[in-house]
Amino acid sequence: MHALFVDDETEFLELMQKRLARRGMDVAVAPNGQTALDMLDATLREGGEPFQIVVMDVRMPGMDGLETLRRMKEKMPKLPVILLTGHACMDVAVQGLDLGAYDYMLKPVAISELLVKMEEAVRATA
C-alpha cells in the first residue's frame, strides 16, 4: 500500500514510516498541508505511483488538516483520507467527515488498529 502521512510532528512521521515499512507499506511523509498537496499534484502531473490513502493530522501550523482535506477532495474526490489527531473534538470530527474523511481517529493509536482502518478505507473506496 502506498500511503501519505501528513503531520507537523516529525518524530511521529519518522516512527510511522519505520513501523509501517516493516509491515510492507510504502509510506511517504509531509510535514504540513501545503507540502502534502504539492506531493499529490506531483503524482497527478508526473504520473508517479498514486497514493492509495492519506493519513493526516488536524492541528497543523499554516494550513490546518480540514482545509488541506477540502483541497485534497477537490483534486481527488475518491482518495481515502483518515484524520488522525491528538485532538478529540466532536465538532472537528463531524466537519472532517462531512468534508469526506473516511474516519476520524485519535492518537495514541495502536499500529494494528490503524493498519486495519487503512486497509478498510482502501477496500471501501476501491
Add this chain to the structure above:
Amino acid sequence: MAVFDWLRRRLGSGRDQEPDAEQLAHEEALKERLRDRCRRFRRLLSANKSALEAMSDVEEHLLGQRPFGMAYVQAVSTRAVSAVFRMVRDLNGLSDNAYLSLQTAFDHICKDMQARLTTTVSTDGPLVLPLSAIDLKDVAQVGGKMASLGEVAAHVGLEVPDGFAVTASAYYRFMEYSGLRAELDRRIQATDMDSLDALFNLSSALQNAVLAAPLPPELESAIRQAVDSMLQRADGELLLALRSSAVGEDASGVSFAGQYHSELNVPIEEACHVWKEIVASKYSLTAMSYRYQHGIPDDEAPMCVGVLAMVPSAAGGVVYSQDPVAAARGKEQVLLNAVPGLARGVVDGAVTPDTFVFTHENPPRLLQVKTGSGKTPCLAQAQAIALAHVALALEEYHNEAQDVEWALNARTGRIVVLQSRPLRAADAAAEQEVEANAEQCAQEPEAPPATPELLVSGGVAVSPGLGTGQAFVARKEADMLSFPQGGILVVERALPRWAPLLPRAAGMVSETGGMAGHLASVAREYRLPAVFSMEGACAALDGVGDVTLDARRCTVYAGRHFRSADSQAETPNLMKDSPVYRRLEEVARLMVPLHLLDPESAQFTPEYCKTLHDITRFCHEKSVALMFAPDSVNQSLGKQLKAGSKLQYWIVDMGGGFCRRISGPVVDIAEISSAPMLALWDGMVAVPWAGPPATSAAGFMSVMLQSTMNPDLESTAPNVMATKNFFLISDTYMLLQARYGYHFCTVECLAGDSNHENFVSFQFKGGAADARRRCLRARMVADLLERHGFRADVKEDSLFAVAEDFPALEILQKTRLLGYLLIHTRQVDMIMLETERATALKNKLATDMNSFASRPMPGR
C-alpha cells in the same frame, strides 16, 4: 419493467444456455450496483461495530472500577459520534437520501453532547482580591483554602496573615493569553494516563510549558500592586508565603492533601515567578495522578493562589477539633499536633510531631501530652490550651468538626490561623476503623497464624488493614519508575510526593510522619494499609523480598502470610460521583439507551431517535432492509438455494461466494464457497430437527391468542413474514435474514485474515407464544451462547449476541453453533413455562453444542 422482462427471459431460458453479450453487460451493470451497495453496506457495518464498541466501553467505564479523565470522555464521545455520522452518511447513500431527517436527529444529539462536554470559563472577574474582602461566597474565584481563611478573619475574629488571592479569572486569563490551554489539552489527550512513564514525561513537559509562558501584563501589574500594598502595611521586612488554593480542593470526598505546591519565605520581587511555579505544580506528577484517580477534570480545577505575609513561626502544626479515634470510643476530645518552627513539618510528614489531647469542652482541659522528635514539647501548656480554644471556636462557627493549620507568631506570641477546613468524613471513618481494628487486635494477641519472622515493628497506624507484597525502599523520585505493582512502599519520610505510588501499592511504611500528615490522608482515601513513624523500617526492609504488613499491629513480617482476600480491604470506588464520572454519565445518557426496539412500530422513525444508539439501530435495520429489498438488483442476482430443504433461501453473491459462475436461477449447496455460510449450514443440518415440541393446553392457547392479536401472524395479510429468507455472501462474509417459525433472525459473520475485524452476530426477536415465554426463550439462548464466548444482550424478547476479535476458524465454529440453534430453538417458546421440559431442552442443546467442538469444519 425492462429488468423484470429480462429476468423472465433469463428464468425461462434455462441454465444451460450461454448468455449473450447484452445479457452479460446487463448482469455486469447490476453487479456493479450491487458492489457499490455492498461497499456502502460494509462501511456502515464497520461503523456500526465501532459505535457499539464505544458504547459498551462507556458502560464499562461507568462501572467506575478504573480511573479515567476528561480526555477519555472526549475521546469516546468523538469515536461514537464519528462512527454514527458515518452510518448516517452511508444509509443515505444506500437509500438515495431517503433519511435526511436522520441527520437532524444526529445534529441535535451532538449539540447536546457537546454542551455537556464544554466547560465555560470566565476571564472577566477581578485578577486579585484582598483577603479582607474575601469570604466563603468567593470560593469559585479564590478556592476553598483562601475563601475559608477570609471567612475566619471576617466573621470569627481570629488572626490570619495579611494577604490577597490571585483569582481563578487570573488563572484562566493566563492560560488563554499564552495559548497554554489548548496546548495542555492536546498533550493530556495524547497521553496514556495509566502509564507512570508517560505521566512523568507529560508532567515535565506541562510544567515547563507553564513556566515558559508569559504573564499577561495586566496580571503582572495587579500582583505587583497588591504586594506593594502589603509592604506598606507591614512593619518591616516582608517575606511572602504563596499557597495553592485550587478550586475543587474542598470538594466532597477528596482531600487534595499536599497535592499542590506552596512556597514559603518568598522575596517580594519573586512573587510573580513563584505564582507561575504554583500554577505549574498543578501539573506535578503527584497532582495529575491524584486528579486522574479521583476523576477531577483539569478545567474544573483552576489554580487560585493565596499570597500571604510570612508569619515568623515559633511553632506550628494542625489541631483537630474532634479526635475521630476518641469519638469512636464515645469520647469527645481535641487533638493537637505541633512541631517547632513551621507547621509544614506536621503536614509534610517529615518529622514526628508532639501530640496534645484535650477534653472537648469550654474551657478545654489537657488530658495527655506525647513528645515527638524532641525531648520536650514545643508548646507551653497555656499555648496548647489556647489552640484547643481556637479549634473549638471554629467548630462552633462552622457547626462541624474542623481541621485547623496554625502558627505561633514568634514576635507577638499570638496564634495565627493559616487554614481551617471541615475534618473530612473519610478521615473520620478511616480513623474509626483504625480504632476498631486496634481493639480487635487487643483481643487477638497472636498475630499471623504461622508465627512468622518479625522484621520491624512500632509507629502509628495511619490507615488500617493488612497488605502483602514485595518490600520496596524508595529513596529518590526516579525509584518510582521501578516500584513493583502491588509492592509494599517503604520510605524514610512521609512526603506527599510518594502519593502517585499509592494506587499501585499493597501497603506503605514510613520512618516519619503522623496521622495528620497529607500522605496519611491520601493513604486513607485509597484504604491502603499504612504505618508511619516506624523507626528503622528502611534498613530492616531493604532487599528482604516479600513481606506482610499488619497495619493494625504496626508490624512487618517476612513472607506472605495472609490470603489475598484478607490482605486488602475493598478498593474504594474513587470515580463514582466524581466530576469526570458525572460528565460521562451525562453524555452516556445521549449515547447508550436504546428506545427504538421494534422496527414494526410506528415510532421506528428518525424523529424518535433520541440517542446515538437509536440512530445506529435505525441505520442498521434500514440498511439490512435495503440490502435485501426485492428490487431489481436482488431479484436479478438472487439465486434460489437447492438443498433439499423445505425452507426457501435466496442467495445473493457479492463476490467469491459461489465456486463458479451460476447462470441459472438455482444454486446447489455444493456450489457455495462462502466459508461463513457453509459453517452456518453445517450447524443447521448437523442434528435432525425433531419438529416442534408437544404443547400443553396453556402453551397452545398462548400461541392461539397471539395468532389472533398479532397481524404478522395472519397468513393472508401482506406483512413482514412474507419476506424471503436471504443470504448475502462473499468468500469470507455472510448475512442471513430469515424467519423461522414465528421469529425473525439475522446472522452476520465476517471471518477473514484480520482477527480484529472478525465477528459473528446474531439477533432475533418474536415468537409464537406470549411475551413471558418469548422472553424466557431469548434468555435461554443468550445463556447458551455466553458459554461459548458470545456477549449477549437481552431486552424483552429481543436478543443480540456477538462474538468478535477471534481468528477465522473460531468465528466459523461459533457460526456453526448459531446454525444449530436457529433450527433447534424453533417454536420452543411454547414450553418455556414448563420448568422441567425447559431445563431438559436447555441441557440437550448445551450437550449438542459442546459435541460440535470435535467436529471438523466444512470447507472447499
